[in-house]
Amino acid sequence: MRMQVLVLCGDALLRDGLHCLVSGLPWSVSVESGGSFSAIRNALDQGVDAVVVALESVEIEDLAALQAAKRNGRFQVLAVAASDTLPAPMENLADRVLNRSQGFEGLRSALRNLRSEAPAGALQIREPLAGYGLPRQLTQREREVARLISQGLPNRGIAKVLGIREQSVKNLVSVVMRKLDCENRVQVALHLAASPN
Numbered sequence: 257m258r259m260q261v262l263v264l265c266g267d268a269l270l271r272d273g274l275h276c277l278v279s280g281l282p283w284s285v286s287v288e289s290g291g292s293f294s295a296i297r298n299a300l301d302q303g304v305d306a307v308v309v310a311l312e313s314v315e316i317e318d319l320a321a322l323q324a325a326k327r328n329g330r331f332q333v334l335a336v337a338a339s340d341t342l343p344a345p346m347e348n349l350a351d352r353v354l355n356r357s358q359g360f361e362g363l364r365s366a367l368r369n370l371r372s373e374a375p376a377g378a379l380q381i382r383e384p385l386a387g388y389g390l391p392r393q394l395t396q397r398e399r400e401v402a403r404l405i406s407q408g409l410p411n412r413g414i415a416k417v418l419g420i421r422e423q424s425v426k427n428l429v430s431v432v433m434r435k436l437d438c439e440n441r442v443q444v445a446l447h448l449a450a451s452p453n
Contacts, residue, residue, distance in 0.1 A: 304331050
């Protein structure tokens, strides 16, 4: 099972580097990256296994929002810092700390440890198999995507409206079609038109 990792970093160069490193691991995929928590809240809503936070480039308000999200989520936090000491807001938030001097091998090792320490079921399918495929099983994000599909928007247009990556939209469209037992976008639109919700 692949580990879905979110990269939270305000420095574009460091963020892109972390994103590439995470995506380069054979058992993980970087699902989203961004400079502020508000810009990537949707990735957390979709369910991620771990959040890699580059501490020096993240606003304190974003860390507070991440801490609030962690109370309700099942993800783990890997703090990447220039030193081994953490600021006060991160002391109870980080499951693991990585000193930036440890480089790619340190990141790989830290993520592998997070993966092995994940609570039972955390890296499993995120939806119950009972009732799988029923329209009421769509998440809020999937309902938004289905609504935009029914309006005739292409993936790129949906990505623009929702402020997420086009690849994320492709994944969500596939999930919506599978859950609604539809073979194409027209069937999704017809299904929504026939649905009382």
